[in-house]
Amino acid sequence: MTKSTVNQSKNFFELNFDQLKIFFKEDIGLEQKKISMRATQLWQSIYKKGLKNINDLSTLPKELRDELNRFINIKKPQIIKKQKSDDGTIKWLIKLFDNNEVECVFIPEKTRGTLCISSQVGCTLNCRFCHTGTQRLVKNLNFSEIIDQVMIAKEELNDWQEQKKITNIVLMGMGEPFYNYDNVKTAVDILKNKDGLNYGTKKITVSTAGIADKIALAAKEIGTYLALSLHAPTDEIRELIMPINKKFKIKDLIEQCKTYAKITKEKITLEYVMLRGINDSEICAKLLIKIMAQFPCKVNLIEFNPWPGVNYLPTERKEMEKFSEIIQKAGYISTIRRSRGQDILGACGQLRTESLRKKIN
Ligand code: SF4
Known part of the structure; x- marks a missing residue:
């Protein structure tokens, strides 16, 4: 076994599977025919079983474990705050290795558990x-x-092997995930990897x-x-609440959504936060139907969660139901998303950390 002369420990989570194989080759000096097997063993043990200590990986020879301990670490960032809502929602504030902070939220339901993760610290949009x-x-x-956010949540929930939680x-x-496209793409590849998080x-x-x-690129990749x-059925209203609409108009989005649905053969979910007196009228519902008629989709009507300093009010529940019925009567799926974790500011659009602005990666 030959070794790299540079004894600098790499972080396992900073390697995708191909990079892990290169690591076994170049840093550990493992012979070619064993690289795939050993990389898979390590990958599976960490992502499927939550391995925290390489010494516990007893299927590897001791000599190889010693080498791995020298050249790789499986450290994750630390949780600095954990809040649990009355409804079971859990929010973790995580301090990254560079001291920036990021939040992720676990929302348990009867038949499933959803983990909502972040792609940026802060947002340009x-x-x-949105808080x-x-x-x-x-x-x-x-x-x-x-990926660290997923691994930390899995560790907290002790959610290994069968992914029940x-x-x-x-x-x-x-x-905005698409403003961090390459990292999101690699992270999703890791999430999908059958030997790992699967x-x-x-x-x-x-x-x-x-x-x-x-959007079209994401459909393929x-x-x-x-x-x-979407949050609004016209450019005028959308521009008022989402400045990004100045750059990408609803017409462009419709065209891209048509392509996305065609490639993935799946319905697109339109998210629509309901703001009293802004986007919740009957006319808005009818205009939304016109958009929904153009590509396979369904709409999620979201209760607005006010946060300190915001100028909008939530649409009342009965008005949301009326809006939803108009859409359903036109033959489209419309659901009202119950707000979760409001008491811990863990609900949609409420995440915010105190990291200071630094330069973008
Ligand atoms: S809703 Fe909030 S996080 Fe999402 S794009 Fe808009 S500003 Fe960014």
Whole structure:
């Protein structure tokens, strides 16, 4: 066995599977015919079984374990705050290795558990109803920092082997995933890897505020469910609440969604946060139906969660139901998403950390 002369410990989570194989070859000096097997063993033990100490990987020869201990570590960032809501929702505040902070939220339901993870610290898009949007962009998360959130949540929930607790993963936390496209793509590849976390494409949803020029590419390269944060049926209203609409108009989004649905053969979920007197009228419902008629989709009506300093009010429940009925009567799926974790500011659009602005990755 030959060894790299550079004795610098790499972090396992910063390697995708191909990079892990290169690590076995170049840093450990393992013979070619054993590389795939050993990389798979390590990968499976960490992602499937939650291995925390390489010495516990008894299927590897001791000499190899010693080498791994010298050249790789499986450290994860630390949780600095954990809050549990009355409804069972859990929010973790995580301090990354560079001291930035990121949040992720676990939402347990009767038949499934959804983990909502972040793709950026802060966000550039400033959607007016979103608390995260009031925090300037600090940085794009690298793929390991996206995966770290999943691993930390799995460890907290002791959710190994059969994935009974976290059944679904949504990239709907802080940030716009398509503004951190490459890292999100690599993270989703790791989530999907059958030897590891093994989440199927139908267990993962990537949510976008409507970065139209990335949608078709994502259909081909990422291929998960797509959620589009539409939130308004006209450019006028959308521009008022989502400045990104100045760049990408609803017409562009419709065209891209047609392509996405065609490639993935799946319905797109339209997210629609209901703001009293802004986007919740009967006319808005009818205009939304016109959009929904153009590509396979369903709509999720979201209760707005006010946060300190926001100017919007939530639409009343009965008005939400009326809005929903109009859409259903037109033959489309419309659900009202119950707000979860409101008491811990863990609900949609409420995530915000105190990281200071630094340069973007
Ligand atoms: S809703 Fe999403 S895209 Fe808009 S500001 Fe908030 S985190 Fe950013």
